[in-house]
Amino acid sequence: MIIAQQKPLEEIKGLLANYQRVLIAGCGTCVTVCFAGGEKEVGILASSLRMAFQVDGDPKDIREATVQRQCEWEYIEAIAEQVQQADVVLSLACGIGVQTMAERFRGKRLLPGLNTAFLGYPVEQGVWKENCAACGNCVLDKTGGICPIARCSKSLLNGPCGGSHDGKCEISDDVECAWDQIYQRLKELGLLDNMLEIMPPKDWSTGRAGGPKRIVREDLRPLSMGAGEHLSMGADEQGSEGSTLAPL
Amino acid sequence: MNSGEFEPEIVAYACHYCAYAAADLAGVMRLSYPPNVKIIKLPCTGKLDVLYVLKSFEQGADGVFVAG
Incomplete structure (x- = not known):
């Protein structure tokens, strides 16, 4: 929420x-x-x-x-x-x-x-935690259900970094290291091999870097032309080449 | 109430099971309490809400008394 x-x-x-x-x-x-x-x-x-x-x-x-x-x-x-x-x-x-x-x-x-x-959820009464950055390109399948974009201070895709110590982040002892948590979670799931997979640089254009986002679902529009489903990006969603992210 | 002397208006939120019962008993015993204390019965003081307190002050109470 x-x-x-x-x-x-x-x-x-x-x-x-x-x-x-x-x-x-x-x-x-x-x-x-x-x-x-x-x-x-x-x-x-x-x-x-x-x-x-x-x-x-x-x-x-x-x-x-x-x-x-x-x-x-x-x-x-x-x-x-x-x-x-x-x-x-x-x-x-x-x-x-x-x-x-x-x-x-x-x-x-x-x-x-x-x-x-x-964007987050209540972890206990009176405490809320951010856990989604709405980056538009979810990687939770690779990270055991813990978001490195929202939970890692550097939004690293391949962590942990050298600032991780005793499960904490270098920015503060109050901040848990997301990549330490991801490691522990993958271990519990028997999926530690995931840690060996190097994630390539992320396409940040699906997030804030791509400008204001917009989704158009032709199948839900009142005067649908039957074009299927589109996830479009940018203020001018009909325009530039990169504007249509994932035509399905 | 003495004229010219400040007499605070107090709203008392009293628990049905204890404080309100005590006030009721005081009434049965013909004991009197100041008329500037207005008692409101709650089923339990756990029912007290910050809004009740704020509304009391907003409507002119000088103090709020919670008994339970």
């Missing part, structure tokens, strides 16, 4: 300083599960802000609304009226939700209340 953290209250107060009617919009999916922007966090933040502005002698009309997902048109339609009534919307969704809302409600000021951090 997408992991996010709420911005500091003072920063949020600064964002809202020049507005009177504020709608705080929560999201019921990833940021609810990571306790950053769900219905409950919306309530707590709204209550805190009402009191904070009241104490500052600048009371504001702060309202609350939460949708199932802010990253889909169908869901955000449910709060269209509340959005229109507000001077500003503080979205407690991830960056995707904020942008979807900003696109749908053009002309309305949309502000982010969260800092979107990474």
Whole structure:
């Protein structure tokens, strides 16, 4: 899921300083599960802000609304009226939700209340770990299900490096060495031979280096021409030679 | 309440099984407690939520008392 953290209250107060009617919009999916922007966090933040502005002698009309997902048109339609009534919307969704809302409600000021951090999962209560970098070319089959792109500080494809010591990474003793973990996992699986396989340089164009990504599935489009499935890259997905990554 | 003297408004969240029962017993015994303490019964203080506390302050409470 997408992991996010709420911005500091003072920063949020600064964002809202020049507005009177504020709608705080929560999201019921990833940021609810990571306790950053769900219905409950919306309530707590709204209550805190009402009191904070009241104490500052600048009371504001702060309202609350939460949708199932802010990253889909169908869901955000449910709060269209509340959005229109507000001077500003503080979205407690991830960056995707904020942008979807900003696109749908053009002309309305949309502000982010969260800092979107990474793609990961909760390893224990109150602890989340990044474990996918959305690189667009998964190598988990070779690494025993541990991602060296997200978990290795250097995103090495052939590790460990010389900075690995006692299972820890050289950047901090709090960071585990992903390649040490991969080694241990492959050993458990009886697949240590995988370590001998040298992975060639990765095609990073499927990740951030390739520019904004876009997937087009012709079979799912309303007016499908029956062209099958395409994973296209780049802003101009119909254009340059490298734009179609994996026609199937 | 004495006029001119600050008397805090207190919201007391009390557990059904202990603190609220004690307050109930105090009532049966005809004991009085200050009128500026407002008791709200919870099935258990484990039900207390940060939102309850915030809402209490937001609506004018000077203090929140949790008993359980």
